[in-house]
Amino acid sequence: xxxxxxxxxxxxxxxxxFENMRDGLMVVDTxxxxxxxxxxxxxxxxYKREEIIGKPCTVLDSDTCVVxxxxxxxxxxxxxxxxxxxxxxxxxxxVDGRPVYVLKNAVVLRDGSxxxxxxxxxxxxxxxxxxxxxxxxxxxxxxxxxYWFKGLLGKSAPMQKLYAQIRNAAESEAPVLIYGESGSGKxxxxxxxxxxxxxxxxxxxxxxxxxxxDQLLESELFGHKKGSFTGAVSDRKGRFEAxxxxxxFLDEIGDMPMVMxxxxxxxxxxxxxxxxxxQNPIQVDIRLISATNKDLSKLVSAGNFxxxxxxxxxxxTLRVPPLRERVEDxxxxxxxxxKKIAVVNNKEVKRISHDAMAIMGxxxxxxxxxxxxxxxxxxxxTCKGDTIEVSDLPDYLLHNDRAVANEKHVGxxxxxxxxxxxxxxxxxxxxxLGISRVTLWKRLKESGME
Numbered sequence: 447x448x449x450x451x452x453x454x455x456x457x458x459x460x461x462x463x464f465e466n467m468r469d470g471l472m473v474v475d476t477x478x479x480x481x482x483x484x485x486x487x488x489x490x491x492x493y494k495r496e497e498i499i500g501k502p503c504t505v506l507d508s509d510t511c512v513v514x515x516x517x518x519x520x521x522x523x524x525x526x527x528x529x530x531x532x533x534x535x536x537x538x539x540x541v542d543g544r545p546v547y548v549l550k551n552a553v554v555l556r557d558g559s560x561x562x563x564x565x566x567x568x569x570x571x572x573x574x575x576x577x578x579x580x581x582x583x584x585x586x587x588x589x590x591x592x593y594w595f596k597g598l599l600g601k602s603a604p605m606q607k608l609y610a611q612i613r614n615a616a617e618s619e620a621p622v623l624i625y626g627e628s629g630s631g632k633x634x635x636x637x638x639x640x641x642x643x644x645x646x647x648x649x650x651x652x653x654x655x656x657x658x659x660d661q662l663l664e665s666e667l668f669g670h671k672k673g674s675f676t677g678a679v680s681d682r683k684g685r686f687e688a689x690x691x692x693x694x695f696l697d698e699i700g701d702m703p704m705v706m707x708x709x710x711x712x713x714x715x716x717x718x719x720x721x722x723x724x725q726n727p728i729q730v731d732i733r734l735i736s737a738t739n740k741d742l743s744k745l746v747s748a749g750n751f752x753x754x755x756x757x758x759x760x761x762x763t764l765r766v767p768p769l770r771e772r773v774e775d776x777x778x779x780x781x782x783x784x785k786k787i788a789v790v791n792n793k794e795v796k797r798i799s800h801d802a803m804a805i806m807g808x809x810x811x812x813x814x815x816x817x818x819x820x821x822x823x824x825x826x827x828t829c830k831g832d833t834i835e836v837s838d839l840p841d842y843l844l845h846n847d848r849a850v851a852n853e854k855h856v857g858x859x860x861x862x863x864x865x866x867x868x869x870x871x872x873x874x875x876x877x878x879l880g881i882s883r884v885t886l887w888k889r890l891k892e893s894g895m896e
Contacts, residue, residue: 470569478503490571492541507539525552547573596638600775604767615762616642624737626766629816632737640693648692651685656701674723693733700740711755769811787826798834836887844888858893
């Protein structure tokens with residue numbers, strides 16, 4: 447007999463396992479009285495086992511406990527009726543009255559004859575996760591009441607104009623073409639149009655036209671018959687068919703191959719499609735929303751986009767303004783995502799310094815909101831306190847800043863002298879040197895003096 451086998455035969459080994467579990471664990475008898483309560487359960491609830499052993503489990507005030515009581519009898523937990531409980535979110539109350547949120551699993555215990563003798567419950571503490579969800583919901587609610595529009599965020603005049611255009615487009619059934627740079631939120635505009643339209647209860651499908659070759663894109667859009675090409679192991683419904691009586695969003699339609707443009711035009715004109723490898727016509731009723739970061743009229747002139755398709759897809763055109771054209775929205779967007787990133791990553795970051803925000807406002811943001819979010823995620827990692835400072839920003843925000851392009855170079859000694867004379871005041875130092883505060887921060891960082 448090896449040592450492990452000998453250990454497993456020791457009746458105390460189960461107690462050792464229970465005590466070292468990361469989840470809370472308790473065992474109740476058929477009357478619901480607590481008989482076992484491990485160390486983690488103590489930590490979760492605040493109760494000491496000597497205080498709770500022998501007491502009914504109702505002392506934990508669980509909102510998922512269903513007590514079934516017959517006249518003249520003591521109530522029993524509903525787990526004894528169904529035999530188990532799986533991944534049930536539950537709010538309990540700790541010894542000091544504080545709400546505790548757990549994920550509960552339970553199963554009945556039976557003796558050798560099959561008779562139920564009790565139940566065992568495991569408790570996984572999800573309080574911190576639950577509170578993060580609440581914080582995110584509160585943040586969304588706050589934004590909805592002020593500057594949030596169907597996932598789009600901004601209070602600037604260009605964004606207010608876009609919101610009005612989205613509402614108008616939603617009232618129509620005509621095809622919509624959305625122009626906008628990469629990362630500007632074209633997909634959010636498309637979804638907003640659908641959610642405000644009369645088709646909002648119908649399906650919404652999205653396809654990226656530039657990421658697939660001709661055959662895969664045709665299959666993605668129109669579906670295929672089993673065996674129609676290598677890899678077609680079963681019949682497949684396409685996105686157009688799946689979007690019937692709803693909306694379909696074709697992202698980056700300017701990248702669609704010419705051969706697919708012909709097939710798309712036929713579907714839009716006849717409202718009929720055929721799956722790859724099949725000749726049975728399928729009627730479809732869809733509202734088309736397209737988007738591109740290219741000038742389709744120039745593509746038409748160059749012979750890279752069909753003119754007849756161009757006029758078919760752009761009955762209504764919308765333009766999503768790039769971030770550099772709505773600089774006043776940058777603080778709003780940045781602070782929102784800083785809070786969101788902090789909650790998700792359990793960071794203490796709450797604000798952005800004036801200088802750091804000024805640099806963000808001066809940057810061109812070629813990647814638009816997507817790039818801004820990426821920069822903030824970087825800042826959240828490098829930030830050591832609750833405020834994002836200039837030293838936490840990605841280097842490219844300083845090196846490519848518009849405000850420093852044509853300003854004079856300041857040497858380390860000159861910089862140090864000016865800082866000393868102004869007792870570290872950066873505003874006065876920048877003024878004395880004849881440079882902007884952004885340039886000052888750049889020179890500080892380059893000199894290792896930030």
